Amino acid sequence: MHGSVIEAPCELVAQDVFRFTFRGGDPVAVSTANEFTILSVVTVSGIGPDRNVTIEYNGPIENYRAQ
Numbered sequence: 001m002h003g004s005v006i007e008a009p010c011e012l013v014a015q016d017v018f019r020f021t022f023r024g025g026d027p028v029a030v031s032t033a034n035e036f037t038i039l040s041v042v043t044v045s046g047i048g049p050d051r052n053v054t055i056e057y058n059g060p061i062e063n064y065r066a067q
Contacts, residue, residue: 008020009021009022013043014045015024016045016046016047017043017044017045018043018044018045019041019042019043019044019056020040020041020042020043020044021039021040021041022039022040022041022042023036023038023061024036024037024038024039024040025037025038032034036061037060037061038058038059038060038061038062039045039058039060040057040058040059040063041056041057041058041064042053042054042055042056043056
């Protein structure tokens with residue numbers, strides 16, 4: 001996963017709490033057919049040095065169930 005942070009798929013969950021959703025998979029399948037197989041959902045809370053990072057989900061897209 002790469003790219004500009006300004007383009008990151010992010011939602012504001014609460015004050016100073018952000019949830020990022022990343023899709024990925026086989027580089028060839030992603031770049032040529034836009035086929036994603038892996039999903040990562042990460043929540044970042046807090047600001048400055050007091051931030052907490054929680055991996056909510058990291059695995060196959062078809063197994064993900066939103067909390």
